[in-house]
Amino acid sequence: MKTRFSRALVYGLIILFGLPSALPNVLPDSVLQKLPEWYTQNQLALGLDLRGGSHLLLEVDTSELTANKNPALHEQIVRDAVEQSLEVVRRRLDETGMVEPMITRQGSDSILVQLPGVNDPQHIRELLGTTARMTFHWAANEKSALLGKIISVQGDTPSERYQLEERVALEGKHISDARLAFNQETGEPVVNFKLDNEGARRFGDMTKHNIGRPLAIVLDDRVVTAPVIRSAIQGGSGEISGSFTSASANDLALLLRAGALPAPLKVIEERTVGPDLGSDAISMGISTGIVGALLVLAFMVGIYGRWGFIACVGLAVNIGLSFGVLSLLGATLTLPGIAGFILSIGMAVDANILINERIREETRRGEPAMAALRAGFQRAYSTILDSNVTSLIAISLLFLFGSGPVRGFAVTMAVGLLISMFTAISFTRLVMEWRVEKLGKQPLIISGIKMLDRISENTIPFLRARFFGLVASAVLSLASVFLFFSPGLDYGVDFSGGTVIEVSAPDVGVADLRKSLQQQSTAQLAIQEFGAQGHYLVRMPAQSAEDVANGTSVQAVKTAVLAISPDAKFPRVEMVGPRVSGDFGDATILAIILAGLGMLGYLWIRFESHFALAATLTLALDLTKTIGFFALAGVEFNLTAVAALLALIGYSVNDKVVVFDRIRENLRLTPNKPLVQLLNESITSTLTRTVFTSVTTFLALLPMAMGGGNAVASFSLPMLFGIVIGTSSSILIAAPILLLLGERRIRKGKTQLRDSAEVAQRELDLLP
Template sequence: MLVFPRWKVALIILTLALGVLFAVPSFLPDRIVSKLPAAMQTRVNLGLDLSGGSHLLLEANPDDVAKQRVENMEEQVRTALRRDQPRIAIGDISRKDGKLSFMVRDNSQVDAAVERLRPLTQGAGMTGQRDFNVEVVDGNTIVITPTQAGIDKAINDSMDVATDVIRKRIDEMGTREPTIIRQGSNRIVVQVPGLQDPKALKDLLGQTAKLEFKLVDYAANPAEVAQGRAPVGSEILPYPDNRGGPPVIAVRRQVMVSGEDLIDAQQTYEQQSNTPVVSITFNSAGGRKFGRVTSENVNRPFAIILDGKVLSAPNINEPILGGSAQISGNFTVESANQLAIALRSGKLPVALTVVEERTVGPQLGADSIRAGILASAIAAGAVIIFMFLSYGRFGVYANLAVVINIFVILGVMGLLNATLTLPGIAGFVLTIGTAVDANVLIYERIREERRRGRGVVQAVEFGYKEASRTIFEANVTHAIAGGIMLALGSGPVKGFAIVLLIGIATSVFTAVTFTRMLAAHWLRKERPADIKMGIMRIVPDDTNIGFVAIRHWAFGLTALLTVLAVGAVGVKHLNLGVDFVGGLMIEAKFAEAPHLDKVRSSIERLNVGESSLQQFGDPKTVSIRLPVPDQGGAGASNLVVEKVRKAMTAEYPGVVFSRYDTVSGKVSGELIQNGILAVMLAVIGIAIFSWFRYEWQFGVSTFVAIMHDVLMTLGFFAVTQLEFDLNIVAAVLTIVGYSINDKMVIDDRIRENMRKYRKMDMKGLIDLSVNETLPRTVMTSVTVMLALAALLIFGGHVLRGFTAAMMLGIVVGTYSSVYVSSSLLITLGLKPQLTDKKSAKGIAGQGERVTARTADDGAQP
């Protein structure tokens, strides 16, 4: 394992050099990056919590898609039956229950009608079904029913078109590097860096921009129209800007011209009144249709309809020829320009509703970057000093591996065009702490083998060989938690998971392969007679603590603490963040620390709902939580924010709204469900892996210990009332991964000793295993705690709850690994035996070239 041919050395160095090289553009300004070759223009994108900007989650209602398809089919049916000869006369078309049904007046034409209608249906993807079923009922009634396969395909097609339309609209706004991606079957995520006021964006994206010109039904009875009753062939539409007239109007269903015939739309001014209008230009087909209809209906009014609302209903004084027209209404220059953009980019095939909104100010983003860099630097410095003092030359190797690993992670993220978020920075800091875990395992094993009498080369070789297996198994469990975070997580959880998963892969390479190459080069060049580790030793080599002897006391304490934690959650409840309960959260930074009661009174006077205030991070920063308005649609939250902003600014000059989040009840319910599911899947998945890798007792003890760690963390948040949000879910999942990492090391040593010492008493064997791995357990915990302490002190208030959860998890995870999980194996009846069935063959011959010690003599080779 210590033989490194030149080609292998060159390959390792080349791989790491490429990783570092691809990380460099992320540190360069845009003007320099633009001059680099295309392959080198790989940069890590900054998330909105670092760069500032707006995040919207838009959702389409599948029922609207189905309804629209039925409406479109109705127009096609009318055209198909009347266009060709002989014309087929039908009665009124009904849309009841989402189906189209109508009577054919001449029974002899029923079959001909069906033949004309069947070509209107299409195949629904690869399902083998049609998008509509056409059938005859009662001899002369034709029923056209949309199929589920057709609806699913229509939703998918509509969301693809909607994504493209949204991208065009945002590009028209001139924003920089927006992110527009589909999420699930009926949602679209929109992230726009640098946009701190999303009102204009929401107004623009909220418009379906379905433009229609229809004739006004002037023969309709005004009294019946006011009551919502329309004549046959007409419909009632709202007309909010009908000055002095009724708020509704009756229009014919048949469309004169639609927005699909537009080729341009611009904001202009009406010549006589100089008011803002939108000038539109039709294509040749649309111009001919518009000219023909206006020629046939002079002195009759027509309605200009946008998204189901009448903008205006001017009179046709003369034929409108030339293929152009003006849309007038109660426009401002800004609203007319937005409508022009929406019309130019095309109509949305489905209405979209904002179900989640997050806005981060640029100042908070810059503060987060500074805090993250400072915390990372301090964490790296603390870990580097600690590793050097503990392991000397080998500590230098580990430190070099950690520094290169950070650059390689950035390089891989750049190649993947990944986004770095604030929790992602936390992932970096955590990686700094955990990346040395593999080296700690290796170096402690080398120490141990030297104490057993192995030579220098043998000790190094055996240390890397044995530790590599444990490192692999521990990282598999860590990856399970990270993979579940990536699959089920949202926003910050995914950002954290990306860094974590990349870090797991790269740290194994740098910590094992790279440092082994350095160690092999040193051994070959210097041929040392001994290995000198660092001057600092936290756990003495001759430590022999009787952990199993107090296992009943430990079990009792564990049960008591767990009951208290569950009780705290049940009585005090978790202080769930806006992510999980829904609502509106505003973070306001005051010039001086305000009195919360006074701020609360000011907000209550605004009648925006019951408020909840909490100092957030420092006395000057206050978190204001309000319910999402029940009415008013997507713009209602903006109105509330603006209302609160004006009131606070008037009463507290200098106050800054650094960010605000809006999450609907539906999304918050999904986040709760996904959060619980993610934690449970991680626990169960890791326990099953431990079960199959070792024995069932290991799986059960792992499950019990991890549930203890999770419940203790929840109890801590219930007692402290720290906000429990998506970041904390990421922390809990990381605690699960870290705890099992610790337990896997101890379990692997127990398994190894069970093969070596077949006759040893199980209590003595577990004590021996825990004591042998105790230096690694403590050293790893200390390095991670150093990194987290830097994050807690210097990482900013946004991640304070996350960091507190992680630090608590390290403490309870270490306790449960040492006192609960391992001792529970005795209670579950584990007996000394060959537990790893896959490696049973040849174990006796392997023998590790070491004479097994007995429980009595403890002799060394």
């Protein structure tokens, strides 16, 4: 075993390295300006839901490029088109002077664009939605039919048509620069362009031999202008005139400089958050997080006294290190991420509770202080490992199948849980050992709740109510299934598709708003009063992919509102197309199934098949009841709700692992004891830990549920319900199912634990 000094040195270095990494997140700007740039940049980035901005998911439409191509070539074409589109999108946004746009590939054929500070992305939509493929074509004449096919191309209006040679005279890719200018004679906005060397040579030759002939400049299958060539143009430059405004001419110049897209980009999802809403979310997250943490700390100190205070110090180190690690990783903090961090605080205390309760058991057996401390930590190792791994399985799936803010939830929870294992097993143990040495020959006394201690001294026959528990659970789950179909879930736009617009118009009544919207829009609209007076949610049902791509329905609503309230604001816009909502639904089902299978496989390996099956069946019952809660309470089922479901999977199995771990330990010590008695004793001995862990997690989330509002209601409310359901099912459902399956094994002459499970347990018990 390493010396205490060497451990203190290693742990101290970890903390001294980790905590300063978190400091730039809380230091004032006046201090940050005096520090090195490499250090001050080590901060958590705020997601768009916290700082405001727009999120656009663009689909690269490669249908024309891949027509009649074999699968291998099809994949290569799509890959190349997406990569080229990424570069063009990046250049176009850079040309606008936008600050810190984030452009990343998502999936096989989509591009995610995040635009901080952009509250109305309509102009960006137009810039990114324009392919900007420019070509030069000669106007058709009597010789054109002999040279090739003649095409008819639209001009400024649908009735204006140009007869042009299909043959491309010059590709727009030869344009090396383009700028807004003004015609010296008319003063009208124009676009001056320059060609590269090859383009200049070809342009000079073609104009030299076609004097007096119109040359059409075609942009995305539309003639912008068709000037008559009066003389040879040898300078490698030219002018594009047309019915331009300064803004449209500047946009065209930008598009030409950035280059053409290889395929059209279509918006399939849009989300916008105003800066005020983002700042409110930050304030809410910080305040509810602080209150939740204080409630947990007060509970721990109130229950365990000085030993609870040591756990609180470890928890404070855990929080600091978690922020430090997230900063080093360059993670983005989102509103669901804050919720995940608050939940991880509640779950991090679980390890300390397990350790303290194990130490108390050893003390009651008469063990000396240091021996009780070491035995308590050793016996808690396997339970802490198993419970955290099961939670991480669910969280990892959430990261794989989630997107955006939901991934932020997964990252913060995973980092929090991993660091909690270090602080509980390593740091807290070191401090407790130091404190025990100070006691000398005094006994190690960790206080608790005397009433629970008295209850735990006598075995409670929980399994006498096993048939009632199973029947009641089955009835409630069956009722939840009926609620799922009628009245059903209140699906958010993430799953149902459609549009949600939050409107802030304090001087407008709901009747006037409805009348104006009905006059401007033919779409079916639902208007709901929301929050403070003058705040409304306008909902539109699922729209076609074309409606989502052009965003006209959102613009129509904004126009109607601004017509009766010029000062109106739109704090939030969410628009999800049919493809995205379908993908979300498929990914959610797959993530939940894989989470269940992951738990089943891990528990099968670590325990035995009937342990794994009992936990999985109980988990299915817990999930159905939680779905019923969504339907009965009318809580919106959205991506945040999926985060809650997967977090509940981890939490529920976590709770059952603690009970199962004690059952496994008792089976190894007294394998011949009647199974009913052994299960009752195991449940009773872990009752204090079960109650305390549930209370701390409940307290951590309670402020968010009470003060978080609608933004986090889909996470916090189901989590509170799930904590109660998950805790009670460990005793009333999982244990009875395990008893039935265990008795079946006895009748078949099988043992309750296989040798590999016992060996794995012994190996963990030998850890320092």
